[in-house]
Amino acid sequence: MKITNKILEKHGIKNEEYESIQKLLKREPNFLELGIFSAMWNEHCSYKSSRVHLKKLPTKGKQVIQGPGENAGVIDIGDEDAIVFKIESHNHPSYIEPYQGAATGVGGILRDVFTMGARPIALLNSIHFGSPDHPKTKSLLNGVVSGIGGYGNCIGIPTVAGETKFNDTYNENILVNAMAVGHAKKNKIFYSKAKGINKSVVYVGSKTGRDGIHGASMASAEFDENSEEKKPTVQVGDPFTEKLLLEACLELMKDDSIIAIQDMGAAGLTSSSVEMASKGSLGIELQLEKVPCREENMTPYEMMLSESQERMLIILEDGKEENAKKIFKKWDLDFVIIGKTTNTKNLTLKFNNKIEGEIPIEALASKAPVYKRKWVKKSLPKKTVDLKKLKKIKLEDALIKILSSPNHSNKSWITDQYDQMVMCDTIQRSGSDAAIIKIHNKEKAIAVSVDSSANYCKSHPSSGGKQIVCENWRNLISVGAKPLAITNCLNFGNPENEKIMGEFAECLDGIKEACEFLDYPVVSGNVSFYNGTNNKNIFPTPVIGGVGLISSLRKPINHKLKKEKSSLILIGKTFGHLDQSCFLKENYSISDGAPPKINLVNEKNNGEVVLSLINKDLVLAAHDVSNGGLIVSLSEMAMNSYYGMKIEKVKKLRNLFEYFFGEDQGRYILEVEHSNSPKVKKMLSDANIYYENIGYTQKKYFEIEGEFKININDLSKMNNQWYNNY
Amino acid sequence: MKSSVIVFPGSNCDRDIAVALEKMQFKNQMVWHKETTLPKSDLIVIPGGFSYGDYLRSGAIAGKSLIIEEVIKAANSGCFILGICNGFQILTETGLLKGTLLRNKNLKFINRDVNIKVINNSSKFTSKYKLGQVLKINIAHNEGNYFTDDKHLKELKRENLIAFKYCDEKGKISEDSNPNGAIENIAGILNAKKNILGMMPHPERMIDKLVSNTDGLNLFSSLLN
Amino acid sequence: MKFSVTVTLKKDVLDPQGKVVQNTLLNLGMDNLKSIRQGKFFEIEIDEKDEEVAKKRINEMCQKLLANLIIEDYKINKL
Amino acid sequence: MKFSVTVTLKKDVLDPQGKVVQNTLLNLGMDNLKSIRQGKFFEIEIDEKDEEVAKKRINEMCQKLLANLIIEDYKINKL
Numbered sequence A: 001m002k003i004t005n006k007i008l009e010k011h012g013i014k015n016e017e018y019e020s021i022q023k024l025l026k027r028e029p030n031f032l033e034l035g036i037f038s039a040m041w042n043e044h045c046s047y048k049s050s051r052v053h054l055k056k057l058p059t060k061g062k063q064v065i066q067g068p069g070e071n072a073g074v075i076d077i078g079d080e081d082a083i084v085f086k087i088e089s090h091n092h093p094s095y096i097e098p099y100q101g102a103a104t105g106v107g108g109i110l111r112d113v114f115t116m117g118a119r120p121i122a123l124l125n126s127i128h129f130g131s132p133d134h135p136k137t138k139s140l141l142n143g144v145v146s147g148i149g150g151y152g153n154c155i156g157i158p159t160v161a162g163e164t165k166f167n168d169t170y171n172e173n174i175l176v177n178a179m180a181v182g183h184a185k186k187n188k189i190f191y192s193k194a195k196g197i198n199k200s201v202v203y204v205g206s207k208t209g210r211d212g213i214h215g216a217s218m219a220s221a222e223f224d225e226n227s228e229e230k231k232p233t234v235q236v237g238d239p240f241t242e243k244l245l246l247e248a249c250l251e252l253m254k255d256d257s258i259i260a261i262q263d264m265g266a267a268g269l270t271s272s273s274v275e276m277a278s279k280g281s282l283g284i285e286l287q288l289e290k291v292p293c294r295e296e297n298m299t300p301y302e303m304m305l306s307e308s309q310e311r312m313l314i315i316l317e318d319g320k321e322e323n324a325k326k327i328f329k330k331w332d333l334d335f336v337i338i339g340k341t342t343n344t345k346n347l348t349l350k351f352n353n354k355i356e357g358e359i360p361i362e363a364l365a366s367k368a369p370v371y372k373r374k375w376v377k378k379s380l381p382k383k384t385v386d387l388k389k390l391k392k393i394k395l396e397d398a399l400i401k402i403l404s405s406p407n408h409s410n411k412s413w414i415t416d417q418y419d420q421m422v423m424c425d426t427i428q429r430s431g432s433d434a435a436i437i438k439i440h441n442k443e444k445a446i447a448v449s450v451d452s453s454a455n456y457c458k459s460h461p462s463s464g465g466k467q468i469v470c471e472n473w474r475n476l477i478s479v480g481a482k483p484l485a486i487t488n489c490l491n492f493g494n495p496e497n498e499k500i501m502g503e504f505a506e507c508l509d510g511i512k513e514a515c516e517f518l519d520y521p522v523v524s525g526n527v528s529f530y531n532g533t534n535n536k537n538i539f540p541t542p543v544i545g546g547v548g549l550i551s552s553l554r555k556p557i558n559h560k561l562k563k564e565k566s567s568l569i570l571i572g573k574t575f576g577h578l579d580q581s582c583f584l585k586e587n588y589s590i591s592d593g594a595p596p597k598i599n600l601v602n603e604k605n606n607g608e609v610v611l612s613l614i615n616k617d618l619v620l621a622a623h624d625v626s627n628g629g630l631i632v633s634l635s636e637m638a639m640n641s642y643y644g645m646k647i648e649k650v651k652k653l654r655n656l657f658e659y660f661f662g663e664d665q666g667r668y669i670l671e672v673e674h675s676n677s678p679k680v681k682k683m684l685s686d687a688n689i690y691y692e693n694i695g696y697t698q699k700k701y702f703e704i705e706g707e708f709k710i711n712i713n714d715l716s717k718m719n720n721q722w723y724n725n726y
Numbered sequence B: 001m002k003s004s005v006i007v008f009p010g011s012n013c014d015r016d017i018a019v020a021l022e023k024m025q026f027k028n029q030m031v032w033h034k035e036t037t038l039p040k041s042d043l044i045v046i047p048g049g050f051s052y053g054d055y056l057r058s059g060a061i062a063g064k065s066l067i068i069e070e071v072i073k074a075a076n077s078g079c080f081i082l083g084i085c086n087g088f089q090i091l092t093e094t095g096l097l098k099g100t101l102l103r104n105k106n107l108k109f110i111n112r113d114v115n116i117k118v119i120n121n122s123s124k125f126t127s128k129y130k131l132g133q134v135l136k137i138n139i140a141h142n143e144g145n146y147f148t149d150d151k152h153l154k155e156l157k158r159e160n161l162i163a164f165k166y167c168d169e170k171g172k173i174s175e176d177s178n179p180n181g182a183i184e185n186i187a188g189i190l191n192a193k194k195n196i197l198g199m200m201p202h203p204e205r206m207i208d209k210l211v212s213n214t215d216g217l218n219l220f221s222s223l224l225n
Numbered sequence C, D: 001m002k003f004s005v006t007v008t009l010k011k012d013v014l015d016p017q018g019k020v021v022q023n024t025l026l027n028l029g030m031d032n033l034k035s036i037r038q039g040k041f042f043e044i045e046i047d048e049k050d051e052e053v054a055k056k057r058i059n060e061m062c063q064k065l066l067a068n069l070i071i072e073d074y075k076i077n078k079l
């Protein structure tokens, strides 16, 4: 077949790129080879626009066993235990078919984790939808939530935390990011680097069908009116088969049969075989007629580019084939030796002994294009809102407006659809700052949380980038965990647009700065560009997934108030920053100005002191102050607990609204036993931490002295309504 | 006491129930569904999860497996059988328990701690509970909406075969406290000989204060008596 | 030889799914909808020349697995 | 007026349910079974005299709710 411009366009290959391909091959590629280049060179697999920036991120630390570059990151949590985790996007497929798109997103990220020898122990997700009034939002929300639940529940891994946001920037392009966390033995981690020549390359799992051909290129293309045409690329997930694959792989991993293992994710057989060979500086030869197929007459092109789910590629040690086969048969899965490693450094594709394609591995991997795309800086927005010019509103009404808004409503409509308890190690389920999962049979636990702040990132990307890392770190601290490392999912618009590329570069600068300062390295991640339609790009939405360690289990901490008459202490300084706040957005539909400033020194000191207070058992409940400000955080501590509180008149008051709704960073609220209060305050003063006594807990009522008093059950009711009425 | 937990492809609460049984000093064995003989056991547990993905109907395909014939034999000779969640669904598919479990009335998966009331405390499974005691137990299912015909429903009541009903914190049984639409709020039933219990809630999830509560423990300790 | 099998809930069995679908359709403005019941559909291909024998085999499949006779009815059609 | 609607997965789309059912039937000894695919079935009654109009309404229901056109096809039959 002659390679025409139209074919190139269909494969998303630019003319300059086609020239490089010809140079690398020293000839024209055939159709199969072109398909393989297109899969490996697209944004999703090659990171061609992002790579230069990703290099900036800190990825090392004494807690890091494996940083970015493998299927998932690996960190050390003491003893012989390691935690393996990663986040990934499935935005475009989920917009086209929300149930299957979200489900296969969960399936994909789980494979990344168990490929490395870890048993998955928790799932998280970050989902962003368009405005609730948008005609598509409701069915997308329903589909995505039931797809996430459908997959996780069936395979039996608890979905324990996440975030759900609505903003019209996602009207035509929702975000569905899924994170998986697994537990492994430190000395039993499996990697994807091939070693040795003439080793068996084994295909295991489901059969290959025609589904998802060119899914990876779809993930790298903008939507347009013709995206309907791209529909058949949606894949159907089969969590049952994945459960079998998980158990079979973990069983095989008990001994040392495996040299290298790689799941078939985006670009299926192509990327998995190229990746293994490339890491080992080897060649790989596949006999494609051996690939187990679901449909008749599948071509090499279709086999190489299919994105059928629930498949893996394994390179086995000599002589281990029979035993391995037995294990996969036991679990009713296909097991076929489809090729071998070679010393040619080529990807060699044969079909019935005829060579159908041959490409130097280098050309597909290390020599794939890298772009230093142009980008522009964004200056800090100046505009600030003059409160005096706004319509007067009651403090109580403003609070209620926020608590009953879609973005701040209680999420149990969602989380009730997820099995959060299976595996019986979930100590803290959804609803608190972070979830807590016990390490099975051990006296320790991990805490996990995912966070994003798209409006802050839009307004000022580098502040926004810093802020999410800090918020994520605070969320872990608030449940008494020492934050160890993060994974990140970078959801952005079209990188060929200089402004978007600027948002990307600067968000990463912010993330880098915060991670470095907090010793909170990045161990894995994913980039999703081209989120948007017809040049309308989404807000920059980096999502941070963090893992922290609770090294000895005591009664876990959460944000719910525990007692009557205990003291409430606010840690961190309140300046009253209202620009970009939820208060202005929900009450006045104002969303301009700069995001709050990040002071990394205070952030770190405050966090470390809070953690040490928790570790000394001096804290009854803790909650960070974030979106919505102090008053929203306080009310969250009261709702769904049995106690309310009385907040005393603010002394150094400038403006009530600024004080209560300001979104200044680095703050926490602690509930402290009355008798422990002097001790805690002394420790805070000794550590030079700014704090305020703001009130005490009481029965039944949420009360701001001199302003209003409301029954906490009524408050909960308002917070619980939205989803049920939607 | 010796127990066996049957493991189907897609079972996912098998480890959880094993942990619970071992905590209560059962001598437990896991039995793979392709086995054709059962180890000698006093208690056989069919755990929760999604056997065969719950494809077709939940429990239908597991109900046709080889090992199930052995379970039926054991049941008929008086061995105690406990089916939890998917295990309950499998027991109804095999006919060891009557009735069936339909989709939840809201057509959604439900995971929540719910209250259930002990309706029968004279069975071997429930003797350590007080009559009318309210337990807080986790449910996690798509199809927990128990349904049976009038004749069987009358039999259940007449013979005192309803083990648990969904209720509120105070023990009130009403439409509001019925999470899934089950007929008369039924959460668990016994067979006529009272050696088989099927229940949707997961007692094995309630054996540790740190994770949840210990309301499930007495179910296992009842069996030890 | 190809057959279709439809499996539906018996009349007196509550059909939560059908009910929700019906409500949703009514909400979507399909006001002349009188009733809707949901069931399963199978398309089965069988390697058998004799139609009678084939039907018997399909019937067996329904009895043994495809339908739960306590709550479901089934119908077989040649395609 | 009564109609039946069958909704089936498009040809190349994975049918995990059908796959498991097929394996189970084979294990139960149905060895001349060649293939089985699973779909949904609806029996719909509609208050409408004109068959053409009725069909159009049913078609609309399929498009809007009953079928997921991205992965499924549907067929309408008058009963």
Ligand SMILES: Nc1ncnc2c1ncn2[C@@H]1O[C@H](COP(=O)(O)OP(=O)(O)O)[C@@H](O)[C@H]1O
Binding pocket: A125, A126, A127, A159, A160, A161, A162, A163, A164, A411, A414, A415, A429, A430, A431, A432, A433, A434, A449, A450, A451, A475, A626, A627
């Ligand atoms: N899609 C979701 N899946 C699971 N849990 C969710 C989801 N959305 C929100 N949650 C949970 O709801 C709670 C509130 O979320 P959020 O307000 O984002 O918390 P925070 O501000 O502390 O990060 C958290 O415990 C979170 O884990």
Ligand SMILES: [Mg+2]
Binding pocket: A432, A433, A475, A624, A626
């Ligand atoms: Mg928080």
